[in-house]
Amino acid sequence: MNTLRLTAITTLALAFTSLAADPAPPATATELAARLAALQQDGASYVRLKMEIKGAAKETLQLQIKQRRTAGATEVVYQVLFPKERKGESVLLRKIGNRPASGSVFVLPNTVRAIDDMKDALLGSDLSYEDIVDNFFAWDQQVIVGTEDVDGVNCQILESKPGKGERSTYGSVRSWIDPRRTVPLRVEKYSGSGQLLRRIDTTRVVADAGHHIPANLAARGARPGSSTELDGSRIRHDVSYTDADFSTGGIKQMTSPRGSSE
Numbered sequence: 001m002n003t004l005r006l007t008a009i010t011t012l013a014l015a016f017t018s019l020a021a022d023p024a025p026p027a028t029a030t031e032l033a034a035r036l037a038a039l040q041q042d043g044a045s046y047v048r049l050k051m052e053i054k055g056a057a058k059e060t061l062q063l064q065i066k067q068r069r070t071a072g073a074t075e076v077v078y079q080v081l082f083p084k085e086r087k088g089e090s091v092l093l094r095k096i097g098n099r100p101a102s103g104s105v106f107v108l109p110n111t112v113r114a115i116d117d118m119k120d121a122l123l124g125s126d127l128s129y130e131d132i133v134d135n136f137f138a139w140d141q142q143v144i145v146g147t148e149d150v151d152g153v154n155c156q157i158l159e160s161k162p163g164k165g166e167r168s169t170y171g172s173v174r175s176w177i178d179p180r181r182t183v184p185l186r187v188e189k190y191s192g193s194g195q196l197l198r199r200i201d202t203t204r205v206v207a208d209a210g211h212h213i214p215a216n217l218a219a220r221g222a223r224p225g226s227s228t229e230l231d232g233s234r235i236r237h238d239v240s241y242t243d244a245d246f247s248t249g250g251i252k253q254m255t256s257p258r259g260s261s262e
Contacts, residue, residue, distance in 0.1 A: 029142040032158055035182055036175075037137035039211060041071050044241055046257045048234040053125050055226030061086070061123060066245055066257060072097060074133045075246040078123065079254060090251035091115075091122065095133040100167050103129055106251045119169050126221040126228040128169075131189075131198070136160040136173045150176045150185040170197065181205065181212040197222060208235055 047065040052058075062082035068075045073096045080089040090106040093115075103115040118130040140163030144156050155176040162168045171192030175184045183205055189198040204216035217230040239257035244250045 029144045029158060032144070032156065032177060032179070032182075033137045033139075033142040033160065036158075036177070036184070037071075037135055039182070039213075040135050040137065041069050042209075043070065043237070044068050044239050044257075046236045046239045047232060050231040051123065051125060052229040052231075053226070054229070055223060057124070059083075059124065063123075064256075066239075066241060068241060068246065071138075074135065076132055077246060077251055078132075079251070080123070081254075088252075088254055089123070091129070092246060092248065092251045093129055093133045094246065098165050098167060101130055101133045104248050104251070106248075110252075112248050112252070121221075126198070126219045126223065126226055127200075128198070128221075130169055131200075134168060134170075136162075136168070136170070137175075139163060139166055139168075145174070148176060150178075153178050153185060155179070155185055178205075178212075183212045183214060203229075209237060 045067055047067070049063045049065060051061040051063055053061075060083075061080055064079050064081055066077040066079075074094070076093045078091040078093075080086045086108075088106070088108055091103060092106075093101065093103040095101040101118050103118070104112055105115060106112050115129055119128050121127070122129055122132060137158075137160060139160045141161035143159050145159045146157045148155055148157060156179050158175045158177050160173045160175065161171070170189045171194070172190045174188045174190070176186040177184055183202065185202045185205075187198075187200040188196055189200075191197055198219065198221045200220075201218045202214040202216070203218055204214070205212050206215040207213075213235075215232050219228045219230070220226070236257070241257060245255070245257075
């Protein structure tokens with residue numbers, strides 16, 4: 001879901017701002033991946049998101065997401081606003097450089113526990129914790145392996161693989177990139193043996209801060225008959241955070257971000 005931005009998952013928005021002219025499409029896989037990676041490393045932001053989990057257990061969550069994303073580090077906090085019985089439940093995720101991702105979960109009424117396995121589901125969804133903080137566009141190995149139409153758009157298929165020293169539970173990721181808007185319309189994540197583990201489709205693209213971003217996503221993982229739809233309602237960049245916002249103590253507090261406007 002960035003991160004999409006998967007983290008992402010974590011870049012969803014319906015902020016309709018004027019869009020500058022799109023830059024020329026990147027000429028090489030390395031240039032394309034670098035541009036996508038940079039779009040995820042956009043500093044501090046705040047997102048409001050609706051998450052619909054569809055399957056044997058159906059649930060709708062309203063979330064707020066606080067994030068700081070740079071080339072060197074990613075820190076993300078997911079907090080449940082609705083339903084009332086889960087309000088305040090929080091997830092803290094962090095990835096520094098090439099070190100393994102880590103995180104903590106705050107469970108009501110007052111329990112904080114470390115995340116043991118980053119492959120586990122985020123808040124019961126079809127995304128994993130790792131999906132939120134992993135920026136596979138920044139991996140060393142990037143190759144364009146073909147082209148294919150997605151919803152009438154001729155996309156370049158970018159294959160990303162972790163290089164030496166880069167840690168991931170995925171062996172490779174393929175992204176169907178709209179080269180004009182520089183946005184992924186589909187992402188498929190594979191195990192080291194080539195098994196498809198997760199697929200994320202972009203169902204709506206909007207303009208934000210002079211470029212395009214995914215606004216709505218549909219994710220499917222290993223659970224048969226289960227899917228998760230993500231609908232971003234707002235994104236703000238005029239915010240600031242302190243280190244306390246991304247601490248195990250800070251995730252117990254349902255605070256709004258500091259910024260110039262709501």
